[in-house]
Amino acid sequence: MTTLPPLPAIRAFLAACRTGSYTAAADELALTHGAISRQIKVLEDWLGQPLFEKAGQRMQATAHAQAFAREMGEALERIDDAARRYGRGTATAQLRVSAPATFAMRWLLPRLPRFHARHPGSHVQVTTATTQQMTLAGSFDLTIRRSAPPAAHYSALPFFEEWHTLLAAPSLLARQPLDTLDQLQNHLLLETETRPGHWQQWLTAAGFTGRERMHSQRFDHFYVTLFAMIDGLGVGIGPLPTLSLDVDTGRLHAPFPDLRTASRTYYALTPNSVQKTVLHRQFEAWLLEQKT
Structure with missing residues (x-):
């Protein structure tokens, strides 16, 4: 336990970083400005380097101190969570x-x-x-x-078992039918950067060729792709039964439900x-x- 920094000094340090001033930290912890300053000096001596520097009339946390504060704050949150979960009562x-x-x-x-x-x-x-x-x-x-x-x-x-299949908005399919695989040529394919290969896996499972002649649009995250699908921008590959509520409520439709990737x-x-x-x-x- 002797290798741990003193908790009062950590509390003062975190309060000063969070509030942006020694005075505000003192008010938050019901201490004096001098007490906050002394506790931070204790922590600086323990770490062997300064945590704050002069910025006009006030002290400002260094970049090193801000990174240290983030990690220490997360550590104290975990300690607090553990104490609550393993304590008595509700x-x-x-x-x-x-x-x-x-x-x-x-x-x-x-x-x-x-x-x-x-x-x-x-x-x-x-x-x-x-x-x-x-x-x-x-x-x-x-x-x-x-x-x-x-x-x-x-x-x-x-x-839970999940697989992927082609999904599209009913409003899009009303404008551009998708009853056969050949009609994919008439649709815009929606892709996701963080989920590469999903289209190719499904097309391979469907036995479809000719991808190189089709147009596509790529988004950075799947939830952006998902809402583009729901809005009828194009057709996409999505997970089921993860999106089963969207299918059940009519926001999305699976034109070829039996054509799916491995689960x-x-x-x-x-x-x-x-x-x-x-x-x-x-x-x-x-x-x-x-x-x-």
């Missing part, structure tokens, strides 16, 4: 879930009210990760991913360092029930 009725952005927005979040109705008083906090953030970093109790990591670090519960499995992953609470196990059981 604080344990919270589960932090990380999930891919599209899966969370189009599948998980619309269904969460069903879980809360079954387990009143529970709280599931969902954070999202984009394709570029699929590493297992961050603070969570359970994360949902399309692959299982080594068992030495996580327990993996497979619960992939979603897993509910729990770090081996996390002790599963009753809520955690209830959520896992609920996921297993959600077939579509």
